[in-house]
Amino acid sequence: MPRPRSLTPAQLASAALHVIDHDGLAGLSMRAVAQQVGMSTMAIYRYVDDRDELEQHVIELVLGAVDTTPPTTDRPWPERIEIMANRVRDIVGAHPGVVPLIIAHRHRSTRLLRWSETVVGILTEAGLTDRERVIGLRSLLAYIVGAIQLEHHGPLAGPGTQAIADLPPTEFPHMSETARHARTVNTDEEFRGGLTNLLRGMTSELP
Amino acid sequence: MPRPRSLTPAQLASAALHVIDHDGLAGLSMRAVAQQVGMSTMAIYRYVDDRDELEQHVIELVLGAVDTTPPTTDRPWPERIEIMANRVRDIVGAHPGVVPLIIAHRHRSTRLLRWSETVVGILTEAGLTDRERVIGLRSLLAYIVGAIQLEHHGPLAGPGTQAIADLPPTEFPHMSETARHARTVNTDEEFRGGLTNLLRGMTSELP
DNA sequence: CCTGTAGGTGTACGGCATACGCTTAAGACG
DNA sequence: CGTCTTAAGCGTATGCCGTACACCTACAGG
Numbered sequence: 397m398p399r400p401r402s403l404t405p406a407q408l409a410s411a412a413l414h415v416i417d418h419d420g421l422a423g424l425s426m427r428a429v430a431q432q433v434g435m436s437t438m439a440i441y442r443y444v445d446d447r448d449e450l451e452q453h454v455i456e457l458v459l460g461a462v463d464t465t466p467p468t469t470d471r472p473w474p475e476r477i478e479i480m481a482n483r484v485r486d487i488v489g490a491h492p493g494v495v496p497l498i499i500a501h502r503h504r505s506t507r508l509l510r511w512s513e514t515v516v517g518i519l520t521e522a523g524l525t526d527r528e529r530v531i532g533l534r535s536l537l538a539y540i541v542g543a544i545q546l547e548h549h550g551p552l553a554g555p556g557t558q559a560i561a562d563l564p565p566t567e568f569p570h571m572s573e574t575a576r577h578a579r580t581v582n583t584d585e586e587f588r589g590g591l592t593n594l595l596r597g598m599t600s601e602l603p
Numbered sequence: 604m605p606r607p608r609s610l611t612p613a614q615l616a617s618a619a620l621h622v623i624d625h626d627g628l629a630g631l632s633m634r635a636v637a638q639q640v641g642m643s644t645m646a647i648y649r650y651v652d653d654r655d656e657l658e659q660h661v662i663e664l665v666l667g668a669v670d671t672t673p674p675t676t677d678r679p680w681p682e683r684i685e686i687m688a689n690r691v692r693d694i695v696g697a698h699p700g701v702v703p704l705i706i707a708h709r710h711r712s713t714r715l716l717r718w719s720e721t722v723v724g725i726l727t728e729a730g731l732t733d734r735e736r737v738i739g740l741r742s743l744l745a746y747i748v749g750a751i752q753l754e755h756h757g758p759l760a761g762p763g764t765q766a767i768a769d770l771p772p773t774e775f776p777h778m779s780e781t782a783r784h785a786r787t788v789n790t791d792e793e794f795r796g797g798l799t800n801l802l803r804g805m806t807s808e809l810p
Numbered sequence: 811c812c813t814g815t816a817g818g819t820g821t822a823c824g825g826c827a828t829a830c831g832c833t834t835a836a837g838a839c840g
Numbered sequence: 841c842g843t844c845t846t847a848a849g850c851g852t853a854t855g856c857c858g859t860a861c862a863c864c865t866a867c868a869g870g
Contacts, residue, residue: 398847399835426827438828439849447827496703499752503766509778516777526784528796533781534753535797539742542749545706546741559710570723571716574740577733589735590742593804600803605816606866633858643819645859654858812870819864826857835848840841 401442403433408443409453416454416493424493426450451497452504458494459507462487466514473522474595480515481540481591492548499541512537524598532598539594547583608649610640615650616660623661623700631700633657658704659711665701666714668694673721680729681802687722688747688798699755706748719744731805739805746801754790 411432416424426447430437444450467479488495502508512533519529560568561575581589618639623631633654637644651657674686695702709715719740726736767775768782788796 397837397839397845399837399849401848425825427825435848436850438830438851441828442848509767509770509775513775513778516781520777526781527788529777529781530785530788531793531796531800534793535746535750535800538749538753538797539746539801540749541752542745542747543742545748546745560716563716568716568720570727571720574723574733574736578737581734581737586738586741589738590745590801593738593742594746594797594801595804596807597800597803600807604814604868604870606818606868608817632856634856645820645861646818648859649817813867814869815867817864817866819862821861821863823860824858827855829854830852831850832852833848833850835846837846838844840843 403435403443405443405453406457408433408440408450409457412450412454413457413491413494417491421493421496424451452501455494455497455501455505456507458487458491459498459505459511462507462511464507464510464514466517469521473518474592474599476518477515477536477595478588478591480511480518481536484511484540485544485587488544489548492544495541495545495548519598528598535594535598539590543587543590547587610642610650612650612660613664615640615647615657616664619657619661620664620698620701624698628700628703631658659708662701662704662708662712663714665694665698666705666712666718669714669718671714671717671721673724676728680725681799681806683725684722684743684802685795685798687718687725688743691718691747692751692794695751696754699751702748702752702755726805735805742801742805746797750794750797754794 408429412424412429415428415432419428426440427437429450430440433440440450444453462483464483467476469476471479488498498505498508515536516529516533519532524532557575557578560571560578563572563575565572615636619631619636622635622639626635633647634644636657637647640647647657651660669690671690674683676683678686695705705712705715722743723736723740726739731739764782764785767778767785770779770782772779
């Protein structure tokens with residue numbers, strides 16, 4: 397009976413994500429999204445209650461692309477966890493601006509819960525105790541979230557490294573030395589290296 | 604010759620921190636800080652160029668309380684790293700609102716650089732290679748930053764756990780099971796557990 | 811006491827989220 | 841085909857925000 401909507405919710409979320417990818421999270425505003433979809437600012441409010449809800453749709457759009465099905469069980473479990481971690485990093489890394497949104501809205505994302513479900517499943521198969529699973533899931537999340545943020549907010553291998561390399565070597569001997577080597581470690585190796593350490597620590601708890 | 608300032612920069616930063624502790628990072632505004640110090644909004648600009656600089660002063664105030672001197676060397680190096688990590692967590696955890704600021708301004712904080720200098724020093728004494736030190740420092744930072752954020756933005760042991768425990772057990776069997784046990788792991792144990800795993804992984808790289 | 815300088819203030823502008831009320835497009839029904 | 845109903849979409853206004861700019865003024869040096 398009434399006038400039909402001219403936009404799907406997915407189109408709206410996609411427009412908001414486009415704004416973020418293009419102008420960063422700081423560029424995200426109801427006005428900018430409205431312009432992106434070619435509507436007035438207030439028209440957006442026919443689709444979402446407020447900005448917060450728009451953000452939720454954006455992260456659901458992004459995380460919706462993460463494959464949450466368990467990897468094949470013919471590999472050792474740390475490798476399977478690594479696959480799960482990389483799936484998140486690959487998707488989220490393509491949209492670094494949304495990282496703060498994911499942290500803020502994380503407990504409301506069914507997609508992330510499903511990812512966690514799969515991860516805990518792998519940890520259970522691996523034989524970890526209840527307590528070890530709690531700590532394992534949390535520390536994986538903490539590491540992944542922290543690593544993605546640091547990577548996309550001035551990576552150590554990047555312009556930040558230059559600033560560190562320029563530190564007075566007398567006051568910061570180790571840091572200026574480390575910065576020299578940091579350039580030779582790319583971000584993939586860095587992420588993988590830290591994750592491997594974390595997993596190795598979890599493994600060594602086992603009998 | 605001119606009129607003297609009626610505020611020290613430290614007093615200003617402290618006022619801003621008070622606002623953050625009281626109303627969260629979202630409550631931080633030039634107007635709010637001005638009211639806190641009993642001055643007009645624009646008076647703040649006699650002390651800082653812009654909001655960004657005010658934020659830098661806040662994190663320097665917070666991180667300034669972190670002891671960056673190397674711990675006594677009579678303990679094994681992973682314990683010394685743990686001491687360093689706990690020093691940051693204790694201070695920053697008391698002001699969770701500033702965590703996003705620390706991430707944003709981290710490469711400009713001399714205090715955090717000094718902390719890193721000490722940590723890398725310990726890793727060097729431990730015998731890690733250049734490459735391992737780069738990865739070690741970065742993964743420690745990533746873990747600490749991520750863990751503090753998760754902890755103060757809906758901890759798994761806390762109200763967020765209830766939401767997870769209420770998930771349909773048929774769809775999320777592992778998560779609802781894990782949530783039941785999560786309540787018995789307090790945040791200190793959680794942080795310590797993940798850190799221990801990470802350090803164990805780094806240790807096992809050694810000969 | 812006078813005066814130059816910098817500290818502090820008031821006002822104003824453009825941008826933000828969003829409440830509210832209006833106009834209008836278009837499917838449903840006669 | 842005409843009309844009616846209902847939500848879609850829009851314009852305006854309010855109260856936040858950071859901050860530019862012009863102004864007044866307290867005070868240390870002379």
